[in-house]
Amino acid sequence: xxxxxxxxxxxxxxxxxxSQKNILKMIISLNIxxxxxxxxxxxxxxxxxxxxxxxxxxxxxxxxxPLPQAIVLTAIVIGLGVTAVALMLARNIYKTYxxxxxxxxxxxxxD
Amino acid sequence: MINPVLLxxxxxxxxxISVLLKKLSMVLLFGVSIFTAISGFFLQKGMFMIGGWxxxxxxxxxxxxxxxxxxxxxxxxxxxxxxxxxxxxKKNKTILMVILAGINGLVMTGDxxxxxxxxxxxxxxxYILAASSGKYYSVxxxxxxxxxxxxxxxxxxxxxxxxxxxxxxxxxxxHVPDISNGVKLISLTFIFAGLGxxxxxxxxxxxxxxxYGNTTPLTGPLFSTVFATAAIAVFGRVFGQILVPDxxxxxxxxxxxxxxxxxxxxxAMASKKLRELLTFxxxxxxxxxxxxxxxxxxxxxxxxxxxxAFAKTILFSYAAKxxxxxxxxxxxxxxxxxxxxVMLGFGFTVATLSxxxxxxxxxxxxxxxxxxxxxxVNMWIPAFIILGSLIEGIYYIRLLVKLWNPGVEGQESSExxxxxxxxxxxxxxxxxxxxxxxxxxxxxxxxxxxxxxxxKAADSLSDAATYLSTxxxxx
Numbered sequence: 001x002x003x004x005x006x007x008x009x010x011x012x013x014x015x016x017x018x019s020q021k022n023i024l025k026m027i028i029s030l031n032i033x034x035x036x037x038x039x040x041x042x043x044x045x046x047x048x049x050x051x052x053x054x055x056x057x058x059x060x061x062x063x064x065x066p067l068p069q070a071i072v073l074t075a076i077v078i079g080l081g082v083t084a085v086a087l088m089l090a091r092n093i094y095k096t097y098x099x100x101x102x103x104x105x106x107x108x109x110x111d
Numbered sequence: 112m113i114n115p116v117l118l119x120x121x122x123x124x125x126x127x128i129s130v131l132l133k134k135l136s137m138v139l140l141f142g143v144s145i146f147t148a149i150s151g152f153f154l155q156k157g158m159f160m161i162g163g164w165x166x167x168x169x170x171x172x173x174x175x176x177x178x179x180x181x182x183x184x185x186x187x188x189x190x191x192x193x194x195x196x197x198x199x200x201k202k203n204k205t206i207l208m209v210i211l212a213g214i215n216g217l218v219m220t221g222d223x224x225x226x227x228x229x230x231x232x233x234x235x236x237x238y239i240l241a242a243s244s245g246k247y248y249s250v251x252x253x254x255x256x257x258x259x260x261x262x263x264x265x266x267x268x269x270x271x272x273x274x275x276x277x278x279x280x281x282x283x284x285x286h287v288p289d290i291s292n293g294v295k296l297i298s299l300t301f302i303f304a305g306l307g308x309x310x311x312x313x314x315x316x317x318x319x320x321x322x323y324g325n326t327t328p329l330t331g332p333l334f335s336t337v338f339a340t341a342a343i344a345v346f347g348r349v350f351g352q353i354l355v356p357d358x359x360x361x362x363x364x365x366x367x368x369x370x371x372x373x374x375x376x377x378x379a380m381a382s383k384k385l386r387e388l389l390t391f392x393x394x395x396x397x398x399x400x401x402x403x404x405x406x407x408x409x410x411x412x413x414x415x416x417x418x419x420a421f422a423k424t425i426l427f428s429y430a431a432k433x434x435x436x437x438x439x440x441x442x443x444x445x446x447x448x449x450x451x452x453v454m455l456g457f458g459f460t461v462a463t464l465s466x467x468x469x470x471x472x473x474x475x476x477x478x479x480x481x482x483x484x485x486x487x488v489n490m491w492i493p494a495f496i497i498l499g500s501l502i503e504g505i506y507y508i509r510l511l512v513k514l515w516n517p518g519v520e521g522q523e524s525s526e527x528x529x530x531x532x533x534x535x536x537x538x539x540x541x542x543x544x545x546x547x548x549x550x551x552x553x554x555x556x557x558x559x560x561x562x563x564x565x566x567k568a569a570d571s572l573s574d575a576a577t578y579l580s581t582x583x584x585x586x
Contacts, residue, residue, distance in 0.1 A: 023251065026255060037262050093247045093248055096245075
């Protein structure tokens with residue numbers, strides 16, 4: 001049942017993206033959304049009373065699904081890369097316009 | 112015969128070497144690009160396992176006739192893009208090699224999560240390349256939409272994984288009829304939204320104007336042809352072969368595609384700047400091609416995809432070059448510019464006429480086969496296609512008349528009121544324009560070679576059984 005909580009966390013992130021006007025807060029919302037997604041992916045591989053998927057002697061019984069964990073590892077790295085690029089853009093926006101508020105940024109296409 | 116893994120591995124290896132040896136990066140970039148452009152023709156067809164794991168358990172690459180022709184087109188276009196943007200490469204050479212690896216992997220891969228990874232590789236590289244235009248706020252909008260889109264895509268494929276326990280495309284295609292309608296609806300909708308961001312469909316395309324409208328001679332053809340062709344080709348693979356939507360939801364998707372087409376063409380009609388006009392035209396073509404994929408006209412979709420890709424290369428290179436040389440790309444100021452650059456004007460005119468589908472050019476076969484496959488479905492889809500094509504024809508012909516005739520619209524034109532605009536460093540671009548223009552004319556008169564290969568590719572896309580048995584045959 002915890003999946004619904006993680007999906008709710010994803011939508012908290014999307015709500016943040018829609019409602020916030022500050023670029024840094026938008027980047028944080030993006031991270032919250034990715035966090036909810038990663039937790040949801042982990043939860044798809046969960047089996048009750050199962051062990052970590054490491055095969056040892058004498059370690060019998062069910063294992064949880066290792067594939068979602070591998071996928072989340074990749075997704076975390078990708079999320080880190082996106083955050084790094086987003087922060088680079090935020091820094092450059094601040095250098096160009098002197099503000100992080102998107103209301104105060106003049107249109108870029110009216111040259 | 113060349114192993115398709117090399118098309119991903121060699122550009123990646125060269126990208127890492129170019130970080131260490133900066134002086135060699137120019138040589139490496141052109142060498143790798145020439146290698147992939149040539150080896151695309153000699154690619155070994157079939158299924159390739161990575162790391163010795165058999166398909167439902169491991170990742171596989173799939174070269175059928177469909178991905179074969181897309182690989183050839185994309186790698187050729189990438190090379191043409193490099194030639195046209197030769198003066199704008201600057202420090203982007205490493206990123207370009209990573210993009211080359213990413214697009215090849217995107218088209219060839221047979222695994223839905225692997226597709227997500229390659230999609231992220233090309234979009235993150237795309238953010239960095241787009242940031243070189245200096246319009247950081249537009250790039251930030253692209254980043255937010257692109258990240259939300261790929262997260263939705265990942266969510267969709269994880270819902271599928273939770274239900275079916277597999278991420279392999281062929282295995283999923285085999286089991287899709289078994290899953291319940293609710294799961295299918297949720298996962299298809301999220302995957303559609305995720306791929307729709309890259310394919311520029313209407314509710315998800317707010318980023319396109321800021322990115323395509325501010326392109327340099329390098330990023331213009333790269334985004335509008337290489338990225339767009341790869342994204343739409345993947346869209347065709349996923350929704351034409353793997354996750355075929357059932358009849359209730361497919362009409363919602365077709366409606367989105369057609370709305371994209373009509374609205375984008377109407378916006379292009381009202382544009383006063385060349386790059387903005389071409390941007391909206393690109394969005395419209397994407398909507399049209401995706402509609403064709405969804406109604407099952409794979410042949411029509413592929414032939415228009417290739418026609419649009421080659422035409423937009425010249426159009427965007429020219430528009431970005433004109434902006435770079437003069438600091439402005441307003442159409443009114445460009446009147447009569449082709450009088451100074453006749454070679455470029457010839458290529459541009461032929462590409463435009465082929466794009467709107469006039470007879471004698473290659474695009475005519477695209478338009479006629481699109482209408483044929485649309486009429487085979489029902490009567491209202493072709494009505495929208497004809498309406499959109501009519502709007503497209505009007506604004507492109509008006510653009511051509513303006514670009515060939517000096518002076519203000521509505522007054523008598525003469526050579527005395529020549530445009531002040533010039534094209535700097537335009538020789539390589541003129542050469543490419545003439546070559547592609549001749550290609551359009553020749554393939555318009557003798558289309559057999561191209562249409563045969565394209566129809567083979569379309570057949571392999573519609574033949575899901577062969578795809579399944581090729582990938583899963585070993586089990």
